[in-house]
Amino acid sequence: MNILILGSGGREHSLAWAVLQNPKCDRLIVAPGNAGIAQIADCAALDIENGGAVVGFAEENAIDFVIVGPEAPLASGVADRLREAGVLVFGPSAEAAQLEASKSFTKEVCDASAAPTAAYARFTEADPAKAYIREQGAPIVVKADGLAAGKGVIVAMDEQTAMEAIDDMFGGAFGGAGAEVVIEEFMEGEEASLFVLCDGEEILSIGTAQDHKRVGEGDTGPNTGGMGAYSPAPVLSAEIEARAMEDIIRPTMAEMKRRGMPFQGVLYAGLMIKDGQPRLVEYNVRFGDPECQVLMMRLGAQAMDLMHAAAEGRLGETQVNWADDHAITVVMAAYGYPGSYEKGTIINGLYDIPEDSRNMVFHAGTKTVDGQTTASGGRVLNVTARGDTLQQARDRAYAMVDGIDWPGGFYRRDIGWRAL
Ligand code: AMP
Ligand code: GLY
Numbered sequence: 001m002n003i004l005i006l007g008s009g010g011r012e013h014s015l016a017w018a019v020l021q022n023p024k025c026d027r028l029i030v031a032p033g034n035a036g037i038a039q040i041a042d043c044a045a046l047d048i049e050n051g052g053a054v055v056g057f058a059e060e061n062a063i064d065f066v067i068v069g070p071e072a073p074l075a076s077g078v079a080d081r082l083r084e085a086g087v088l089v090f091g092p093s094a095e096a097a098q099l100e101a102s103k104s105f106t107k108e109v110c111d112a113s114a115a116p117t118a119a120y121a122r123f124t125e126a127d128p129a130k131a132y133i134r135e136q137g138a139p140i141v142v143k144a145d146g147l148a149a150g151k152g153v154i155v156a157m158d159e160q161t162a163m164e165a166i167d168d169m170f171g172g173a174f175g176g177a178g179a180e181v182v183i184e185e186f187m188e189g190e191e192a193s194l195f196v197l198c199d200g201e202e203i204l205s206i207g208t209a210q211d212h213k214r215v216g217e218g219d220t221g222p223n224t225g226g227m228g229a230y231s232p233a234p235v236l237s238a239e240i241e242a243r244a245m246e247d248i249i250r251p252t253m254a255e256m257k258r259r260g261m262p263f264q265g266v267l268y269a270g271l272m273i274k275d276g277q278p279r280l281v282e283y284n285v286r287f288g289d290p291e292c293q294v295l296m297m298r299l300g301a302q303a304m305d306l307m308h309a310a311a312e313g314r315l316g317e318t319q320v321n322w323a324d325d326h327a328i329t330v331v332m333a334a335y336g337y338p339g340s341y342e343k344g345t346i347i348n349g350l351y352d353i354p355e356d357s358r359n360m361v362f363h364a365g366t367k368t369v370d371g372q373t374t375a376s377g378g379r380v381l382n383v384t385a386r387g388d389t390l391q392q393a394r395d396r397a398y399a400m401v402d403g404i405d406w407p408g409g410f411y412r413r414d415i416g417w418r419a420l
Contacts, residue, residue, distance in 0.1 A: 001024050001025060001026055001064040001065050002026060002027045002028075002029075002061065002062050002063050002064050002065075003019055003025055003027070003028050003029070003063065003064065003065050003066075003067065004028075004029050004030075004031065004057070004058055004061070004063045004065070004066045004067070005019070005028070005029075005030045005031070005041075005066075005067045005069060006030075006031055006046075006048040006054065006066065006067070006068045006069055006070070006073055006078070007030070007048070007068070007069025007070050008030075008032045008033055008034050008037075008069075009034070009069065009070070009289050009364050009365070009379075010289055010290055010292075010293055010329075010331075010362040010363065010364035010379070010381075010382035011069050011070075011286075011287055011288075011289035011290070011292040011293065012030055012033070012034075012037065012069040013034065013036050013037050013293075013362040013363050013364070013382075014292050014293040014295075014296035014297070014360075014362050014382070014384070015067060015069060015287070015292065015296060015303070016028060016030050016033075016037050016040060016041050017040065017296060017360060017362070018296040018299060018300060018301060018303040018304060019067070019303070019304045020040055020041065021300055021301035021304075021357075022301040022302075022303075022304035022305065023301075024304060024305070024308070025304065027042070028040075028041040028042065029041065029042045029043070029044050029061060029063070030042070030043050030044075031043065031044045031045070031046035031048055031057065032044065032045055032046060032048070034363050034364070034365065034366050034367070034376075035363055035366040035367050035368045035373055035376075036361070036362060036363020036366055037363065038368070044057070048070075048072075048073050048078065049072050049073050049076045049078065050078075051073075051076065051077055051078045051080070051081030051082070052081065054066070054073070054078050054081065054082065055081050055082060055085045055087065058082065058085070058087045059085070059087075063087060064087075064088060065087075065088045065089070065090070065308060065311065066079075066082055066087055066088070066089040066090070066091075067089075067090045067091070067307060068089065068090065068091035068265075068286070069286065069287070070286060071097065071100050071101065071147065071284065071285060071286050072147070073091075074091050074092055074094065074097040074100075074265075074285055074286065075094060075097045075098075075100070075101040075147060076094065077093070077094035078091075079091040079092060079093055079094075079097075079265075080093050080094055088308075088311050088312065089311060090264075090265055090266075090307045090308070090310060090311045091264070091265045091285075091286070092263050092264055092265040092285050093261060093264075095261040096256060096261045096262070096263045096264070096265075096285065097285045098261075099252070099256075099263070099267070099283040099284075099285050100147070100282075100283055100284045100285040100286070101146060101147050101285075102145055102146060103143050103144075103145050103146075103182045103282070104122050104145050104180060104182055106280075106282070106283055107120050107122070107182060109252055109255050109256065109259075110252070110280060112255050113251035113252055113254065113255040114251060115247060115248045115251050115252055115280055116247055116248065116277070116278070116279040116280065117248075117279055117280040117281075118141070118184040118185040118186075118187050118279065118281075119184070119185040120182050120183060120184045120185065121182075121183050122145075122180060122181070122182055122183075123180070123181050123182075123183065124179065124180050124181075125170070126166050126167065126170045129166045129170075129181055129183060130163055130166055132183055133159060133162045133163065133166070133183060134159065136183070136185075137159065138156055138157060138158045138159045138161075138162060138186075139155065139156060139157045139158075139186035140156050140159075140162050140183060140184070140185070140186055141153065141154070141155050141156065141183070141184040141185070141186055142154045142156060142162050142165040142166060142169065142181060142182075142183055142184075143181065143182045143183075143184065144169050144174040144177045144180075144181060145177065145179070145180035145181065145182055146174070146176060146177030146179075146180075147177055148174045148177040151174070151223075152169075152174050152177055155186065162183075166181065169181050187272040187274070187279055187281065188272075188274055189272040189273050189274030189279075190235045190272070190273050190274070190418075191210070191270060191271065191272055191273075191281065192208060192209070192210045192233035192235050192236045192271055192273060193208065193209050193210065193211070193233065193268055193269065193270055193271065193288060193291055194208050194236060194241060194244055194245075194249070194268075194269045194271060195207050195208070195209070195266060195267070195268050195269075195287070195288075195291070195295060196245075196249055196266070196267050196269070197265070197266055197267075197306055197307070197309075197310040197315060198253055198262075198263045198264060198265065198266075198267055198310065198315070199264055199309070199310045199311070199312070199313045199314065199315040199316075200257065200262035200263065200264045200313060201257075201262070201313065201315070201316070202315035202316040203245070203249060203250065203253055203315070204306070204310075204315050204318065204319075204320065205241065205245065205320070206266075206295060206299065206303075206306060206320055207231050207232060207295050207298060207299070207320075208231060208232045208233040208236040208241065209229050209230065209231040209232070209233055209288065209291040209294055209295065210229060210230060210231075210233040210235070210418065210419065211226040211227075211228065211229040211288065211290065211291055212226065212227045212228045212229070212412060212415055213226060213227070214227070215227060215333075215337070215338060215412075216412070217412050217413060217414045218414065218417075222338055222339075223338070224333070224337065224338045224378075224379070225289065225338075225378075225379055226288070226289065226290050226291070226331065226379075227330075227331045227333070227411070227412045227415070228290065228328070228329055228330045228331050228411075228412060228415030228416070229288070229290045229291045229293070229294050229328070229329050229415075230294055230326065230327065230328040230329070230390060230393070230394075230415065230416045230419060231291070231294040231295055231297075231298055231326070231327050232326065233419070234419050235273055235418075235419075236271070236273070236278075239276075240273060240276060240277075240278055243276075243277070243278055244269065244271055244278040247278070248269060248271075248278065248279075248280050249267065249269060252267075252283070253267075263285075264310060264311065264313075265285060265286070265310065266285075266286060266287055266307075266310075267283060267284075267285065268283065268284040268285070268286065268287065268288050268291070269282075269283055270282045270283070270284070289364075290329045290331055290364075290379075290382050293327075293329040293362050293382045293384045294327040294328060294329050294384065295327075297327040297329075297358075297360065297384050297385075297386045298322075298323065298325055298326075298327045298386060299320070300357060302320065302321060305318065306318060306320065324388075325386055325387065325388060325393075326386065326387055326388070326389055326390040326392070326393045327384065327385065327386045327387075327393055328384070328385060328390065328393045328394050328397050328415060328416050329362070329382045329383065329384040329385075329397065329415075330382070330383045330384075330397050330398065330401055330411050330412070330415050331364070331379050331381070331382055331383075331411060331412075332379075332380055332381040332382075332383060332401065332404065332406065332409045332410070332411045333378055333379050333380060333409060333410060333411065334365075334375050334377070334378055334380055334408055334409055335408055335409065335410055337378035337379065338378060341378055342375075342408060343374075343375060343376055343377075344369070344374050344375065344376070345374060345375045345406065345407070345408025345409070346372050346373070346374055346406075346408075347366070347372075347373045347374065347375060347380070347381070347404065347405070347406040347408075347409070348373075348404075348405040348406070349403050349404045349405040349406075350373055350381075350404060352403060353400050353403050353404070357386070358385060358386045358387070358396065359384075359385050359386075359396055359400060360384045360385075361381055361382070361383050361384070361400060361404075362381070362382040362384055363380070363381060363382075364377060364379045364380055364381060364382055365377020365378065365379060365380045366380060366381070375406070375408055375409065380406075380409060381404070381406075381409075383397050383400045383401050383404070383411075384397065385397040385400065390416055390419055390420060391420060394415065394416050394420070397415075398413070
């Protein structure tokens with residue numbers, strides 16, 4: 001098959017790496033890709049949020065199967081345009097992508113399916129929102145309804161912070177995404193993520209993971225897109241996973257079908273676990289980044305078969321062949337991230353690292369300039385390893401990190417601490 005992956009991050013590098021191991025793949029193009037992806041696949045410049053452009057590109061290049069990495073093209077209907085044009089695609093419709101693109105939509109679906117989640121209220125004006133906050137008290141969580149690149153959630157530990165978040169959101173700090181605000185009960189517990197594939201009908205769990213959102217060691221400092229992740233997540237025991245499936249995932253998928261918007265693709269459920277009970281924090285309609293990197297490291301070539309089966313509605317015939325293994329990824333980021341950071345710093349030592357099915361450096365934000373690998377983003381490298389235990393995987397990952405010579409970068413030394 002000729003396969004097209006849309007996206008340019010570490011997530012898409014790991015997807016490309018897994019797909020290429022599968023003999024079904026004859027040719028792989030990643031659009032737009034990055035310097036690391038360019039070492040293993042063809043990269044092409046393409047406006048991936050423009051459905052017409054993506055369909056045209058797929059037709060010109062005789063693409064048989066498209067895998068959509070990020071949420072923005074899904075929310076803008078790229079998977080719909082491809083399906084209308086008869087191109088097989090892994091990823092939900094724009095309607096189904098509302099599970100990520102609209103917090104209030106997700107809350108409605110949870111209400112309709114009785115899925116356990118935080119109590120909430122919705123507002124389109126500041127005054128009633130503030131009155132609600134005063135009534136509920138802190139801690140409380142304020143969320144912009146729409147997509148805000150992961151920045152639209154304020155977990156306010158005091159009332160003042162919550163009030164400021166309301167002013168920011170209705171003041172336009174998040175553009176259209178903040179025109180409606182969801183205010184939620186603060187949930188205590190330990191967070192973990194469950195990833196399932198859906199083909200509109202069947203549901204298949206493909207693994208659990210936990211990430212580290214804060215920039216600093218000991219989970220301190222500002223939030224980031226994720227400074228590292230590991231799989232499996234020990235807190236999501238088989239029993240809690242089964243409960244999340246029965247109480248949250250299955251009812252959601254049934255409700256989506258009932259609404260005439262069956263979900264096809266990967267559903268990433270952020271869960272809060274307390275006293276053995278999972279509650280939904282949020283859904284995403286794509287793989288997490290960097291969670292995808294650890295899932296791909298564990299699934300390898302079968303990831304391609306699973307995504308293909310989901311796209312073709314054959315999940316009922318498939319299963320995951322699990323190795324009893326662990327994977328971890330350590331994010332290396334440019335100094336200053338998640339604030340402002342320098343671009344163009346040179347990274348050395350990457351090519352001395354032996355890469356194989358247990359050790360991979362996925363590129364998130366790199367660019368080749370004059371034959372040298374340079375940093376072109378905030379999160380730049382995802383140093384990923386697999387082992388029989390989490391400790392072994394972690395030792396392997398940090399041994400690779402130690403071999404990378406990048407004075408312009410930093411990383412956390414404690415990825416996985418909660419599980420170890
Ligand atoms: P979200 O984008 O909805 O995942 O929110 C980002 C992060 O904010 C989550 O990963 C949680 O750490 C935190 N968060 C969101 N909603 C809640 C909640 N109701 N209670 C506690 N923490 C939350
Ligand atoms: N790592 C969090 C996310 O991809 O949303």
